[in-house]
Amino acid sequence: MNRYHVAILGATGMVGQEMLATLLERNFPAERITLLASERSVGRTLTCKGRTFTVELACPEAFEGVDVVLASAGGSVSAVLAPEAVKRGALVIDNTSHFRMDPRVPLVIPEINPEALEGHHGIIANPNCSTAILLMALAPLRRRFAIERVLVSTYQSVSGAGKEAVDELRAQTSARLRGEDLAPSALSKPIAFNVIPQIDSFLESGYTKEEMKFTHETRKILGQPELRISGTCVRVPVEVGHAMTVNVEFDRAVSPDDVRGTLATAPGVRLMDDPRASIYPQPTDAAGIDEVLVGRIRGDVSHPHAINFWVVGDNLRKGAALNAVQIAEELDRRGLLGVRRHAVAADPQS
Numbered sequence: 001m002n003r004y005h006v007a008i009l010g011a012t013g014m015v016g017q018e019m020l021a022t023l024l025e026r027n028f029p030a031e032r033i034t035l036l037a038s039e040r041s042v043g044r045t046l047t048c049k050g051r052t053f054t055v056e057l058a059c060p061e062a063f064e065g066v067d068v069v070l071a072s073a074g075g076s077v078s079a080v081l082a083p084e085a086v087k088r089g090a091l092v093i094d095n096t097s098h099f100r101m102d103p104r105v106p107l108v109i110p111e112i113n114p115e116a117l118e119g120h121h122g123i124i125a126n127p128n129c130s131t132a133i134l135l136m137a138l139a140p141l142r143r144r145f146a147i148e149r150v151l152v153s154t155y156q157s158v159s160g161a162g163k164e165a166v167d168e169l170r171a172q173t174s175a176r177l178r179g180e181d182l183a184p185s186a187l188s189k190p191i192a193f194n195v196i197p198q199i200d201s202f203l204e205s206g207y208t209k210e211e212m213k214f215t216h217e218t219r220k221i222l223g224q225p226e227l228r229i230s231g232t233c234v235r236v237p238v239e240v241g242h243a244m245t246v247n248v249e250f251d252r253a254v255s256p257d258d259v260r261g262t263l264a265t266a267p268g269v270r271l272m273d274d275p276r277a278s279i280y281p282q283p284t285d286a287a288g289i290d291e292v293l294v295g296r297i298r299g300d301v302s303h304p305h306a307i308n309f310w311v312v313g314d315n316l317r318k319g320a321a322l323n324a325v326q327i328a329e330e331l332d333r334r335g336l337l338g339v340r341r342h343a344v345a346a347d348p349q350s
């Protein structure tokens with residue numbers, strides 16, 4: 001069995017720490033794991049599953065001898081360091097939005113489009129957390145039924161905005177309970193006891209960047225550039241776990257039982273759908289687990305061809321770290337890891 005030198009770029013962050021835990025939990029064949037972050041964290045130690053690692057500086061030279069980089073330090077860091085890693089023969093699985101829509105960069109959810117990995121040029125993109133969670137339920141349905149239109153509203157946890165946003169939710173909540181106010185800094189508005197219908201900045205169209213990310217990424221992963229899909233992304237005062245209401249219009253009538261039957265056998269999906277017993281997924285069910293949970297499956301009283309459902313997933317796991325590690329596992333299975341044949345690949349931005 002091949003064993004690889006793995007680097008985690010952004011290892012001290014919410015996703016980076018989950019990447020380390022996921023690699024160790026799943027016994028990824030790593031002979032060495034290097035943790036990289038900014039100069040703020042150099043020398044810091046992180047302990048995970050009984051092993052202690054020291055954080056090193058993320059710089060081009062840090063990728064010498066590395067086989068695979070799991071990158072999650074933000075788009076501007078990936079823009080500079082991912083091509084440097086590729087130049088040194090590493091393969092980069094990038095969790096930021098920077099390369100996702102580049103036509104030369106595969107955007108992959110291993111349960112859905114693993115074949116896209118074959119065409120990589122050294123960088124593979126991991127989808128946005130909402131895209132990954134949505135598509136785990138949507139893609140199996142699309143395999144069986146033609147989809148005409150998708151409407152989504154998200155309820156996204158603060159960990160989706162990084163460790164500072166989690167700290168901010170905790171601090172603001174304590175402050176409000178003491179009758180004080182704490183001004184927001186990581187998020188655009190106060191999040192304690194509130195919901196915010198803005199994630200990322202607004203575009204001319206009135207949508208936010210986050211809303212257009214899952215629109216474009218869904219189309220790319222499904223290979224359906226004309227798919228009619230629209231949504232509203234909302235930040236909620238939950239630490240971990242993104243939830244979504246989804247309305248799917250098919251080209252013909254599809255029953256809730258057809259949807260249940262399809263999702264019951266979909267890999268990585270678990271049904272929690274017994275409304276009479278008040279059984280439906282919540283972020284507290286999804287946090288810390290690998291599967292995406294689906295419930296509240298019902299017909300749409302306003303449209304004979306449409307179905308409503310509710311899907312919840314751990315944004316740090318399937319929405320980020322787990323999907324990235326699954327990509328690395330799939331590359332290993334396909335003999336695409338550690339071969340260094342991409343060492344001369346062009347910088348995808350050039």
Ligand SMILES: NC(=O)c1ccc[n+]([C@@H]2O[C@H](COP(=O)([O-])OP(=O)(O)OC[C@H]3O[C@@H](n4cnc5c(N)ncnc54)[C@H](OP(=O)(O)O)[C@@H]3O)[C@@H](O)[C@H]2O)c1
Nearest residue numbers: 010012013014015037038041073074096160162163315320
């Ligand atoms: N959170 C999610 O659910 C989620 C899901 C999908 C995608 N993403 C994407 O993943 C990325 C990271 O998200 P996160 O939530 O983990 O953020 P985070 O908790 O804020 O962590 C950011 C990480 O990046 C490192 N970093 C920042 N600036 C750096 C620099 N100049 N050089 C090297 N390292 C630097 C930080 O290191 P220091 O500790 O040294 O500052 C930290 O390790 C973002 O692009 C985000 O959009 C996040």
